[in-house]
Amino acid sequence: MSATSGAPRPPVSPLEVAGVIAGAAVAGLVGHALLFAALRRATPRPRARVERALVEKLDTPGRIVLPLLGAELAIGAVALPDPAGTSLVHAVGVLLAGALAWLVVRSTYVHDDLILARYQMDVADNLRSRRVRTQIQVLRRVTVVVVAVITLAVILLSFEQVRAAGAG
Numbered sequence: 001m002s003a004t005s006g007a008p009r010p011p012v013s014p015l016e017v018a019g020v021i022a023g024a025a026v027a028g029l030v031g032h033a034l035l036f037a038a039l040r041r042a043t044p045r046p047r048a049r050v051e052r053a054l055v056e057k058l059d060t061p062g063r064i065v066l067p068l069l070g071a072e073l074a075i076g077a078v079a080l081p082d083p084a085g086t087s088l089v090h091a092v093g094v095l096l097a098g099a100l101a102w103l104v105v106r107s108t109y110v111h112d113d114l115i116l117a118r119y120q121m122d123v124a125d126n127l128r129s130r131r132v133r134t135q136i137q138v139l140r141r142v143t144v145v146v147v148a149v150i151t152l153a154v155i156l157l158s159f160e161q162v163r164a165a166g167a168g
Contacts, residue, residue, distance in 0.1 A: 028070030101151035
């Protein structure tokens with residue numbers, strides 16, 4: 001029977017599971033390298049400022065998110081014994097939530113950098129530039145805190161004990 005028919009999958013050895021998950025993570029790294037290499041070629045420096053900034057800011061978080069996504073997909077495809085499987089799925093989910101939060105925060109930096117590029121700090125009368133820079137820095141910090149609080153809530157609510165404490 002196929003795995004899609006609902007029949008139980010045959011058990012696999014821990015070494016096979018580790019190999020599948022590691023292979024998926026490596027595939028995520030290779031996919032990241034290919035994707036960002038293509039994006040860098042497609043966004044020449046002078047013309048595509050927004051696109052170039054996105055590629056530069058999201059490269060490092062993408063290097064974590066894509067392998068974690070690959071591992072998440074691979075874990076769903078292999079039959080894991082219950083205690084270890086549940087723990088592994090939960091751990092990857094927590095790491096993925098943190099990595100996605102990092103990706104969101106880095107994407108907001110693109111917006112901030114593009115706004116700040118319009119205001120010169122090296123002119124004699126830079127009061128307006130300093131005011132805008134301060135406002136952007138405050139907004140950036142507030143955004144980081146909001147994303148961190150939401151991510152922490154999502155991670156904490158993924159634990160059954162925390163959900164039970166919140167309900168009771």
